[in-house]
Amino acid sequence: MITLQSSDKDVFEIEQSILIQSGTIKNMVEDDFTFIPLPSVDTETLIKIIEYMKKHADKTDSKEKNIKEFDKDFMKKTLNELFALVFAANYLHISSLLELLYPSIADRIKDKITEAIRQIFSIRCDFTPEEERRIIMDNKWAHEGTEIEGTLD
């Protein structure tokens, strides 16, 4: 059993077999750590991460449909929760969770005008009106096509 400690000093005891889905934790376990402090992950996020890892630890064929349903529901969170998860999953190197989170967040900012995206990310516009005009003009002279997916390497 491995003990994880969140930034709020809450402790969680979890089986090693579940936690090795996290690359970071796996490395620490291989170095014989049994107590792992996670100062950049708060309790709420850590609980969710553990929930995810528990569900994905058992990957037999019959459970695959269940796992897909779980993943779909798991993504139904507020954007702030998703951001917190992305940061934590990145820190903990849980690639499967990240691959789920990226398109989910991308979906939330599709089909939105610039101002809406600013509100979602709580960002203030730091362009001067002149700079903004410049970017809009540039957009006009070029029609951005879709990305070429690495076919030339």
Place this chain on the structure above:
Amino acid sequence: MDSAPLLSVLNEDLLIRILSFISHDPDRKAFRLVCKTFLRVDSFHRTHLRILRPEFINTLLSKFPRIYSLDLSACPQIDDGAVAMLVGNGLLPDWCRRLKRLVLSRSTGLKSAGLEMLIRSCPLLEAIDVSYCWSFGDREAAALSFGGSLRDVKMDRCLGLTDVGLAKIAIGCQCLEKLCLKWCIEITDLGIDLLSKKCRELKELDISYLKVTSMSLRSVSSMEKLEHLAMVGCGIVDDEGLHYLGKGCPSLQALDVSRCDRLSSSALAFLINGHPSMLQIYASHCFHEFPTKVVQGLKDLKNLKTLILDGAPVSESLFKIINFNCKYLIEIGLGKCKGVTDKGIFQLVSGGVNLNILNLTCCSELTDDAISAIADSCRSVLCLKLECCNSVTEKSLYLLGLHCSFLEELDLTDCFGVNDKGLYYLSKCTKLVCLKLGLCANITDKGLYYVARNCSEIRELDLYRCKGIGDDGLYAVSSGCKRLQKLNLSYCSEITDRGIECLGHLPELSDLEMRSLLNVTGTGLTALATRCKRLAELDLKDCANIDDSGFMALAYYSRNLQQINLSHCSISDVGLCMVMGNLTRLQDAKLVNLYNVSTNGFEVALRASCVRLKKVKLIASMRLQLTPDIVQTLRARGCRIRWD
């Protein structure tokens, strides 16, 4: 709230990963304007750019440090002068050193000097597309041969290319992996032979429509690494050629022999026999009788993914053999095949053959039973073509809606049995992207409403000659199908200005065909032009009641227009001059039978646009009326004139 907290959580690395899932244009543009960090992330991430005006390329490209792919095919008239400006007259800009892929399709104004300048300036260039530069010949090929790193060259329709030019390319670009010579009709066996000797890395070759003989296939058979061979319409090649291929080309995976009249079933069978790991066979319109040997040969093709036999008479043995042996088949083409029956379809799809793409165009013997079998077995079907399958009714559509939720493309052109109820059932296929309902006389606005309400992903909708569709239907479509890009409303005579105005609510509409809509006037066209900023292709043939006010609006607002058909319209001299003169991206114009335009009007309009025009269609009698000067100018600038 300050930008600092969230952006510190979401560092640029993570932003880039999220951004890679946003490929839709308008989304990317909105993203760029959010703040400086987002702009930087987008600029760094962008690798491909499609430019509309050549003058600003250098400033623009300096903002995107990772661009390695450039598409200039939409630029009105790239010519040698523009290229000189681009590559900085000697001082190579950074992007030239990075460029790997360049698209110059339809750049008819470019000559060999300009092309050579470009090739020499971009040492890392791996892929170039000069298709449809119809005047390109051996000099341009010589320019291309300076591209020593070139791996992918597309030269479709470079009509001037001969064996001499091809030889230069073969010798200069020995790393060549993909080459397309479709329609370069001056190429002969000699050119292909040299190609096979020099370019040993070739993986994909397209020699469609060339006048080559079986000797070319003898040369091709020595290409050890060749995986894809396309030889559509090579009418001179005969069975001897297939025999050579059968004994050679060890890596061959995909073969297209469509429309090769002289090939027999046994020769193709021989080839199949020698290549049991074939993945794709395209043999449409080759066989006038049932290709028995080929069908039997399919027994050995355990990995076959694609089989296209359009136009061949078939029998049930075909379906039995496929079902039993070709377990990995995902695409089948039976368009215009005689002998496709319900029973045959049952045999094809029973036992869980999971087809994704089925072309059953003109298989008019099929009934709802066949579609029922398909819907039941092929739950992940993506594309279904049922044009002219007249016995298909709402029952089939019910089953498709029930079982085939992944369906993206459905062609029901001329299916008499499709009605509003059927569309109601079909609307359960919410992932539909392309829906063709041309000539479906029994559908009305009511049916369209269901589709519009549920199928929000639709990008292409064909309602050609659907007499029952009117303004209400368009209102529904413009509210529900916000991603619509291509729409055909030709001959839907009930449509009036009100319907066309609704189209203004479709932000992505780029291709609109609205022939012969006699109830549409200048008011409707004005509303369309003002709001549909992305309109690039517009067909207004026979819309006799649109007056100049509409065309003036078009000339003023529709800046993105590239292709227009104004034949039989009531446009005047002034209107035509404004349209041709003001629309700086217009490259293709059909101007047949403009009764209100005088000869002088044509002269002025053509002169105003001769710099950018690449294709123009005029009535034959104009040939005598226009001054030779303007015709010569147009030709000199690379414009192609078609006389109707």
